Amino acid sequence: MARKNQKRFEIIHHHCAGIDVGSREHWVAVNPEQYDPAVRQFSTFTDDLIALADWLQSLNISVVAMEATGVYWIPLFEVLDARGFEVYLVNSRATRQTSGRKSDVLDCQWIWQLMTHGLLSGAFRPSDEICSMRSLVRQRANKVCDQAKSINRMQKALSQMNIQLAQVISDITGVTGLKILRAIVQGERSPEKLSALRDGRIKADQETIARSLHGNWRAEHLHALGQELACHDFLEKQIAECDQAIAQALARLPVLQPETGLPCKPLRSAHRSADQQLALHQALIKVMGVDLTAIPTIGIDIALVLASELGPDLSRFPTSQHLSSWLGLAPPTRISGGKPLPGKAPKIINRAAQALKQAASNARQDKSFIGASHRARLTRMDTSCAIKATAHQLARLIYAMLTKGQPYVEKGIEEFEEKSRGRQLRALERKARKLGMQLVKAA
Structure with a gap:
């Protein structure tokens, strides 16, 4: 019996290339029926990246697909994007081959083949200006995490000396705590003199603070305390430098809303003064076009993370469901035969989603429509599920605000x-x- 002709996929991109990204070399594949050689290898040096772009331009390639491998894709992406190529940054799960042989040559050819038939979708990446600010915001977050570790090590040194200062004041890095720690490092050991540094806003009295400052004062623990205090101060300086760089990056972005007003609620932000918070609030309104902090559970820090991760332009997402899916907040669709499949959905690590979940967890005690909705969810589902559902609600609100340019209107708990x-x-x-x-x- 004659064999039937197999149907072939429609070719979507006639002039495209697939790149297998590596730490030392990149493999590039093009159409073997049009070009010879169809596969070439380039090193990761800058001159080879430029030669790669020159070669693709000489072949009239317009679309390039590449895997998002670690951070090795960033220099190549920037070179190709600057040359005017339409670059698709693809998740490695989408380019996973069937079982069998595997090599760098086969991988780049497989990426090219999938891209030819339009079977790959590119990852969301904001504009270059937003990406620059995003790097600064992430760097600041890393410095804040490092400082938190140094604070924990200071607390450990105090506990080893049986200094119970953290039991009587809420924050050892506040005004009173830092004064006492600096005096200890400088050689002061008298509990009475140390407790005299107490700020008037501390609830504990001077006698209680003095009792907590009786310790053994061992030399090795004092040495560790001094080093961690110096590390804390150094990181505090670096955080301030990050804030200054973020303010400069915001000033370079296009202004969408020239007129700004005062915040509708008190702004609280660690490591920032009231004037810095107000300036940051006004800069975010100008850049984003709307006031994200008008949403009751979103503060200035969360709004900064959302602005740096999403940017003001959400045209890449046709609907709020697409945005929620990218954030990993949409309900799972692992269904077969009309029944949900067992197991967990793939874990998605998204900084914007983490910020929204933090805002959702703040809604538990909030006296607003969102707070009431969150408390109602907590009565009928697990805490983690309720937080995810409330974060999904916040994502839909933010999508509507950014795409329609409408301010947030509080409906009220009534x-x-x-x-x-x-x-x-x-x-x-x-x-x-x-x-x-x-x-x-x-x-």
């Missing part, structure tokens, strides 16, 4: 209670109809 009462009444009416009964309003 409207939520009214909607909740309406849902309960409709549920009772459905149950009554099933039982052949009718609800009658009390006189």
Whole structure:
């Protein structure tokens, strides 16, 4: 019997290339029917990256697909993007081959083949200006984490000397705590003199603080305390430098909203003064076009993370569902035969989603529509699921604000209670109809 002709996929990109990215070398594949050689190897030196771009331009290649391998793709992406190529940054899960032989040559050819038929989608990447600010915000976050580690090591040194200062004041790096720690490092050992450095806003009295400052003062622990205090001060200086660089990066971005007003709620941000918080708030409104801090559970730090990770332009996402899926906050769609599949969905690490989850966790005590919604979710689902659902709600709100340019309008807890009462009444009416009964309003 004659063999039927196999149907071939439609070719979407006629002039494209696939790149297998590595730490030492990049393998590039093009159409073997049009070009010879069809596969070439380039090192990761800058002159070879430029030669790679020159070669692709000589072949009239317009679309390039490459794997997002570690951080090795960044220099190549920047070179190709600057040359005007349409670069698709692809998740490695989408380019995974079937079982069998595997090599760098086969990988780049497989990426080219998938890209030819339009089977790959590029990752979301903001504009270069937003990416520059994003790097600074991430660097600041790393410095804050490093400082938190140094604070923990200071606390460990104090505990080893049986200095119970953390038991009587809430923050050992506050005004009172830092004064006492600096005096200890400089050689002061008298609990009475150290407790005299107490700030008037501390709830604990001077006698209680003095009792907590009786310790053994061992030399090795004092040495560790001094080094960690110096590390804390150094990181504090670096955080301030990051804040200055972030302010300069925000000033270089296009202005979407020239008129800014005062914040609608008190702004709280670690390592920033009130004037710095106000300046950052106004700069974010100018860049984003809307005030994200108007949402009750979103503070200035979370708004900065969202601005650096998303940017003001969300045209890459057709709907809020696409944005929620990219954030990893949408409900899973692992369904086969009409039934959910067992196991967990792939874990997605997204800094914007983490910031939204932090904002969602802050909604537990918030007296707003979002806070009431979150508390209602906590009554019927696990805490982690409720936080994810509230973060999903925040993502939809932010999408609507950025795409439509509309400010956030607080509905209030009263409207939520009214909607909740309406849902309960409709549920009772459905149950009554099933039982052949009718609800009658009390006189």
